[in-house]
Amino acid sequence: MYSVLPRLAAGLASFLFCFSLQAATPNLVVYTYDSFASDWGPGPKVKAAFEATCNCTLELVGLSDGVAMLNRLKLEGDNSRADILLGIDTNLTAEARSSGLFDAHGLSLQSSALPTPWQDDLFLPYDFGYFAFVYNKEKLASPPTSLRQLVDDSGGPTLLIQDPRTSTPGLGLMLWMKKVYGDKADQAWAQLSPRIVTVSKGWSEAYGLFLKGEADMVLSYTTSPAYHIIAEQDLRFAAARFEEGHYQQIEVAGMVRSSQQKELAHQFLAFMISEDFQKIIPTTNWMYPVVGGQAVVPTEFDQLINPAPALLLDETSVAEQRKRWVEEWLEVMSR
């Protein structure tokens, strides 16, 4: 037993040594969420396409999610290795903006697919989507056609949702309810509450439980059925279209102020809103590309619902009131 310690230390040391070997070409470090960086995400294709033109190495660091990577960047401050942060949504941009850690991108987004023109000097969108309740057509014949119908019908479908304290879609639904019901959102939650089977920590638990048949509908994205259609040739799933419109999620990237390679970072952001990057998004990140229109979206996306009108609260009111709204939600849901 006593001989183990030195061996362990030697093993660790050699391990660290391997990691500290540096590449010779410039290295652009992008913090992103893990499903972007992993084998099955857009990461490998984005890396290959960008490296073909930049004479650099693109290092995608997959961290757990947008909140985690922003917190991490804040903690690292000016010591961060990151040149780009890719993968926060507009519910976090106000906070990211006030951190003072980002530099203007200096790019403009021409003819974007977003419902409203994009005007933000720090953050640039790369994809977007809409929250929706997804159901199995074979099990639920007539899904609700509006959020109000879903809330009012006490014999309506059972639901799986996510917790706004821990999950992005969960936060999205809370804001969606707020957008539609305003000050009466808490009453609507009280009406909905008996049909909520469970509130999960993240998207994956709720979606997994839904596929196991634990409830009629799950909070997800309007684009979720496209995954089943394209990757699994499974046509059973659909998103319910709601008359009031669907709450929107816009995912953005920004250039880190402390970056030593602003030019390369700038080049990456320009690449990000080019067709080469955008065409990778629909079938790897399962979201809508921001530019390129029909040319970059697979035809299967035509089968998806039209989520218009897009609902979105402005980033300042979200940043200012999120905490109070979450407390309100907790109060109703804990009864």
Next chain:
Amino acid sequence: MIVSRAIPAGLVLALLALLVLAPMAGLLHLSALPGYEPADLRIWESAYLRRVLYFSIWQALLSTLLSVLPAILVARAFAMQPDLPLRRLLLGLFALPLVVPGVVVVMAVVSVYGSDGWLPLGRSLYGINGILLAHVFFNLPLAVRLLLPLWKMIPQHHWQLGEQLGMNAWQRFRFIEWPMLRETLPGVLLLVFMLCLTSFAVVLTLGGGPRSTTIEVAIYQSLRFDFDPARAVMLALLQLGLCMLVAMLTLKFQRMPEVEIATSAPYRSRRTTLSYVVNLVLIMAATLYVGLPLLSLLIDALQGPVIKMATSAQLWQAFANTLFIGISAALLSVVAGWFLLQYSASLARQGRATGARLVDLAGSIVYVIPPLVIATGMFVLLSPHVDVFDWVYPIVIAINALMGLPFVVRCLGPSIRQSHARYHRLCLSLDLQGWNRFRFIDWPLLRRPLGLAIALVAVLAMGDLGVIALFGSTQTATLPLMIYQQLGAYLISQATVTALLLLLLCLAVFALLERGIGGKADVVN
């Protein structure tokens, strides 16, 4: 002698304190900086916190009792049937639930008890029922593994005496087995209580909604959207205080048995048909309970893209990372635990029982500081000075070794104490010290619990998600992190294949370590 034991133990204790307190101090310091939420002491008065506290204690207590009390019966049944066919395999199976990541357990539990499951419970699954089902699945087998070795420590002549006196089963339990249990049971109760108190994904998903919020969830919340480090530290301290309280209560109940010099051997006499049948039913019921969710996982995984995934480089990289982290953390944890326990055993031998208990407690209680708090705090302290990316493995290994310490204390503690009580004088008179004492006295006696401790901590670290999720990136992912990433990207069938691979790896590592270090045959001392 005691001084030479105090030095390494003191070092370990100092290191523990540093690993726990420094990150918390780092987080508190952060909250004093501009741009961060300042510490807000009003949290103590909020109705929300009271509700969270009440629910945390309630679910943890209930889960603990429902796990440990049946575990006593099941462990006893295993102890009474040393020749049971497939006994080793079943006990190996019992080591698995602990390593299954929470989110996979949720899916497995739903496969069995969900509305389309084998034993459907419908909506009533969500709430305290689901939480208890999952927690008992995790902890009953663990408690069985921890309690089982006790029966080996009962001197043979106690059984013989019991027989001569014509004791019935109850009397044997009361007068022969109970005194032995009474020493270890409080520790096992405390450990399971801590595990249930800090359980997270299970509580949040199967709990049915925010009614089922625990302190751990509140801590997580305050380190995410809210990013309020001071609040996270206050809640972590509350959790620590709560566990100290429970520890004091359980320790009051603990009695050190009189250790005597005697030979012990498995109980092999007077086996009636009735007791045989009862034991068999108990073992079968527990095996079914533990096995069904695992079986559902196996069935799901075999329907997944097994062949396609077998060629994924990312998968095998994660496999290697998992193995490396697991083994390193286990060795580190056992070495640290060894020094602590040697010191506490020598204190106990000198009659300083309270001191001994406090040392044991220090080793165990750090478990309840959420890894997220330690990890975030470490991040705060380290990131201005070093590139944390280069330190992913040492940090993850160190925190996992820390989290494994309570298991080392539980597995090894009783045996080390017994070895001290029985052989310390002999060692003194033979002037056996250091390596020789380890080689000739400790190793033959302790290799079995040592094997169990290393095996348990290794699989536990291999199953870790909390620490690796914070520090790991796609490149340094372990299998549990990969499972979580796959589940987050619609790849549910791939995730079940990865989970199966993790389980097989854990089973293999557990068997190899436990048998390789513990030895094949029972050591008769």
